[in-house]
Amino acid sequence: MFARLARAVFGSANDRMLKQFRARLPAIAGFEEGLAALSDADLQAQTPKLRARLEAGESLDDLLPEAFATAREASKRVLGMRHFDVQMIGGQVLHSGRIAEMKTGEGKTLVATLAVYLNALSGKGVHVVTVNDYLATRDSEQMGRLYNFLGLSCGVIVHGLTDTERRDAYACDITYGTNNEFGFDYLRDNMKYRLDEMVQRPFNFAIVDEVDSILVDEARTPLIISGPAEDSSDLYRQVDSVVAELVRDKSTYDKDEKQRTASLTESGTATVEQMLQQAGLLKEGNLYDFHNVTLVHHVNQSLRAHTLFARDVDYIVNREGKLIIIDEFTGRMMEGRRYSEGLHQALEAKEHVEIQPENQTLASITFQNYFRLYPKLAGMTGTAATEADEFAEIYKLEVVEIPTNVPVIRQDSDDEVYRSAMEKYAAVAALVKEAQARSQPVLVGTTSIEKSELISSLLQKEGVPHKVLNARYHEQEAGIIAQAGRPGAVTIATNMAGRGTDIKLGGNAEMLAQQSVGGAHEGPEYETALERFREEVRRDEQVVKQAGGLFVIGTERHESRRIDNQLRGRSGRQGDPGASRFFLSLEDDLMRIFGSDRMGGMLEKLGLKEGEAIIHPWINRALEKAQKKVEARNFDTRKNLLKYDDVMNDQRKEVYAQRRTFMTAADVSETVEEMRRETIQSMVARAIPENAYPEQWDTAGLENAVREQFGLDLPVQDWAREEGIDEVQVRERIERAAEQAAASRAANIGPEFMRMIEKSVLLQVFDAVWKEHLLALDHLRQGIGLRAYGQRDPLNEYKSEAFNLFNTMLDELRERVTSLLLRIELAPNSPPPLPEPVMVSDMRHPDPDGGLTEPGPGGGGWDHAPAGGAFAPALARPVDGVDAQDPSTWHRTPRNAACPCGSGKKYKHCHGRDV
Structure with a gap:
């Protein structure tokens, strides 16, 4: 009060x-x-x-x-x-x-x-x-x-x-x-x-x-900018055939339409395990054993594809056999966009079209x-x-x-609620026919292609001429909307958000003139046509105003009040007359998922007969309350996503700022030297713990690590036998040897080329470790919610572990840069230009709860070798007794060291993959 x-x-x-x-x-x-x-x-x-x-x-x-x-x-x-x-x-x-x-x-x-x-x-x-x-x-x-x-x-x-x-x-x-x-x-x-x-x-x-x-x-x-991952299209097809059979029995899975999730029940898990074994996909253990994690991922995405996503609602398959996402907010086709995390591939397998390869995240940011x-x-x-x-x-x-220039005089009627969807659509068709008979233009708003085409078929039966605006015909968008205000025009639109073209009563003279002269928008022929159509539009505008202006009919309430208001707002512009009315049924998604379960029974008790509607302001208020609940839930989801993304955003800003510093610097040799010192310091610290006696030192391991990481053959074990030696002296001797090796390489290659190589390697390795870090964060994010079962806050756990992963990434950066620059050899007659990234050309977009991916104009990701690019530093000759062609000479190669074969990859990603 x-x-x-x-x-x-x-x-x-x-x-x-x-x-x-x-x-x-x-x-x-x-x-x-x-x-x-x-x-x-x-x-x-x-x-x-x-x-x-x-x-x-x-x-x-x-x-x-x-x-x-x-x-x-x-x-x-x-x-x-x-x-x-x-x-x-x-x-x-x-x-x-x-x-x-x-x-x-x-x-x-x-x-x-x-x-x-x-x-x-x-x-x-x-x-x-x-x-x-x-x-x-x-x-x-x-x-x-x-x-x-x-x-x-x-x-x-x-x-x-x-x-x-x-x-x-x-x-x-x-x-x-x-x-x-x-x-x-x-x-x-x-x-x-x-x-x-x-x-x-x-x-x-x-x-x-x-x-x-x-x-x-x-x-x-x-x-998301992405690069190619391993091809697993056959696995998607095989899993799809299993899941397609599984979902025929609804007891095998639980589906939550509110949360847009689907999961296997206990009986469903047992059934799918048996089916996967028969298909030869599950070779040992049960579905949720650690070594079957990839199979679980494919099954879950295929289950989502079959139970939560519908053709002509969430996506369409075009004439070329490509699966195109439909934007749930605008109804437009999202050309080139793809659902992430394998969902798009699962949908392609479901629709039996060509499966495009998956992609790995190389860079990402939310609009927030x-x-x-x-x-x-x-x-x-x-x-x-x-x-x-x-x-x-x-x-x-x-x-x-901002107040309107002229007061709005549109008449907004209360919603009409029917028991079934078909009763509702029949009432809509009857009202459209009645409005058209008095030359009143009608805009019918729907929530999906499927529903717009259903209404179109009903109007065809009634003999009502009309235009359909949805993802299938969006290239005609501006022309259809511009003429939606002509006398008796009927337009069915999937969504009216962000269309950018006003509906003017009487029509749009400029567009009519362009159409009549083959698309031209200047010249004497166009000017003559424009004058003729302006006069025609002025006459038609008066006819439409007398008929009541544009009549907006909503065939369903959206989850968000904004979308309904955008549709309604198309009528009554600049003080024009107009009207709006929404038609609902108990079978609508909003009513079914969020409405009261008792409403259907209540309407029956009230004696609601077939074809009759209930109309009352209380219904409007109840629906608005349901929409507010959905909006609040969606806001919480976005807020929660932002909290997690803020963690990565802080790291992203730091990485991009540091990367720009490297790019700006004319000489990064000081940075490289500092990385070398820190790498050697941590290497010595691991082999020689603080306050440890010499006999407790792992000198053999340190000697081996120095040889394999840096290509230096140093007598570390002999040093440890010297009287009075400590870890500081050991570190200084390794540092001196590494500096001499680096200086010798710079002298052989040439100081200018060496500075160029240092900068190239530093930037490319930075990109490689950042890419791997993003993948690690993706995996961490997917499973972090389970920490709540252990009474731990998932967000705090994510922050802590993401910080640790970031530090690990920096350690990895230092080790790789140092190792590569101390072992690098140029292929004969190949002066190193600054590298150009090898891009993957394609464009991608979002899982409604996931990511929206593309590579840019050319791009997304580097080709495999982390320090490759346009020049690949090659270990072109045997180094310190290591023969790149003979694995028996490689000794015990650390998993994070560069592979001795000279590929430029880490050992664990190359020859050590199966070790």
């Missing part, structure tokens, strides 16, 4: 913030008359003047009124659009590093130009992040005209560009692109060998369009951590208020609700 009273007296926090932003509107308006009187050349001269003031010490906030007014005047001349006052408020919200929530049709794309222009004056670059390549290209072209007029450069990052094209785009004052492209470029940059090969500049300011989709819906999905790299971040969307707590807690972003 007191909170209500306080809001009534003082206004809400949102109201107080809007009041502050409104206070600056008169100052902006004060420049309008003077700027309008300027010639184009004088208006364009505003940009260098504002930049000069910025360099003279004024802040961006000082420049805001004049910069915003300049952008508004330029927009009037170039785009034919003048920013409304509410759009000026939106621009201030973005500049202040907050999220602007603006209803659909309020012109968010135009609003962004204000904050983009102001912040681009610094010359440090502004990134505008969109959800797909189409929007990035369209917005950069349309808004780029405005920026170019004002003397700023504008670039766009889309899939398929070369590094040179990307570098040029990032060098622009303003860069448009998708969240995936920005993230993958960051990862790829941190796998480059030279600073001049990197494409991104230091981060400055980013505006994220559809911020809820990118920072909430996709937040738990890590971006990527976008927190920007010193200043802002966002815009039509629906953010429901996730305001998450934005504040994770990204430190406030949400500001």
Whole structure:
């Protein structure tokens, strides 16, 4: 009660913030008359003047009124659009590093130009992040005209560009692109060998369009650059044939649709073990024995593929026989994306299409951590208020609700609840037919391709002409949406989030004109057609308004209220009339999984007959409560993922910073020397424990280790017999011998080449150990939850063990670099250039609870030899009695030492694999 009273007296926090932003509107308006009187050349001269003031010490906030007014005047001349006052408020919200929530049709794309222009004056670059390549290209072209007029450069990052094209785009004052492209470029940059090969500049300011989709819906999905792992496609097919038979009996597995998990029951485990034995896959022991861990992984992924993922809902198989993921939030096909951890291969085996090879993680980051790299971040969307707590807690972003330019007059009806799905769809079809008869356009929202095609078939039976917009036809997306407001138009859409094209009542004259002249958007023929269609659209707009405006029909409630609001928000834009209604049934996923079990029985007691619906505000409130529960659970999942990813993120930042230091340094010989000393120190410490007597020293082991690790034949055992010798003297003698060997090699190879080789080896070994460390962290993360059974906090256990693994990685780095540089030999006539990584070309994406992978434009991973690349350091001749061709001369090779065969791999990954 007191909170209500306080809001009534003082206004809400949102109201107080809007009041502050409104206070600056008169100052902006004060420049309008003077700027309008300027010639184009004088208006364009505003940009260098504002930049000069910025360099003279004024802040961006000082420049805001004049910069915003300049952008508004330029927009009037170039785009034919003048920013409304509410759009000026939106621009201030973005500049202040907050999220602007603006209803659909309020012109968010135009609003962004204000904050983009102001912040681009610094010359440090502004990134505008969109959800797909189409929007990035369209917005950069349309808004780029405005920026170019004002003397700023504008670039766009889309899939398929070369590094040179990307570098040029990032060098622009303003860069448009998708969240995936920005993230993958960051990862790829941190796998480059030279600073001049990197494409991104230091981060400055980013505006994220559809911020809820990118920072909430996709937040738990890590971006992953991957390289090829071992091919196990035959095993996937064999396991699939077993699991396909197993799942016919539902008692063999438990499925939890809420958590999206599936597991074998006790009887299921016994059955699958028997079937695997008969198939010759389980050769000894039971399924959960340690040596069968790979088989368990394949069985679990195949079980998930058969029980939790449905064709035409979660994925489709295209005409080329490729399995393509469908984005659950936008309904688009995710070309080139793949589920991680073998799930995609399991689905390919299930659908009997070609199985693509698995991949191993080489670099990864979540969107949560990527976008927190920007010193200043802002966002815009039509629906953010429901996730305001998450934005504040994770990204430190406030949400500001911007009022509409014209009040919304759309009529939102209460939901209609039917007993069965078919009754619901029949009611939807009847309502669509009725609306079309009075020339009212209808937008029907569905949650999957399967359901959109079911409704399409029902409308065909009723003789209702319509268009279907889903992942199968997404290339026609803009054209279908643009004409969805024509009289009597019926459009079935899988999802309306982030479509980027407004539904205008009466239709879109520009697109109609383009279609009529074969796609051209200029010239006399186009201008004639445009004038004709503008007149036609004006007449049709009046017809549609009299019929009630756009009618939005939702065929199911989504887990998130935002998705429902995005669909509903398509109607009633800019003060247009409109209506919306949602149809539900007790068989809907949300009702079945999260609704009350007693609801069905209650409706029967109320005497609900077939074809009848129950309509009551209480139903709406109950559903909203269920949606809030799901949203809270999903937020907890994302928060938990972030806690784990933060552990890796701290390590990632440290590794990337150190790597950049190595790349920047002209000479890394001091680093190499320090690594050599530390390696020898730890080697001696292992053989000669502190305060141990000489007879307790493992001198034979130390002598052998020095020979095998460094290629040095030193009489360590003889030294130990000398009177008064201690471990310090032993260490110093080994260090001197190692330094002499290193100096001798440098003299033979040449100091300049040696410096180049040191840097090359250091960077490539760093990449190799980091890759192995990521794999170790993946394995640790998968099993760490089981620690809870031992009354230990999995997160604390993960932090502790991840720290230990990181230290182990650094030890491994020192040992490998030292060993390689002391044993390295150049192949004859082969001066070593700086290495170019051998990339794996392919692109990947996410398990909804896993990772989203791709290699970049060319890439992901190095070829096998950790210190290989474009030149492979070869042990081209016998070293100290070790013959690379004769394993009998290798003595006892430590598992982490370089393999004596000269491959450049560790012994345990080469000839010692089966030892």
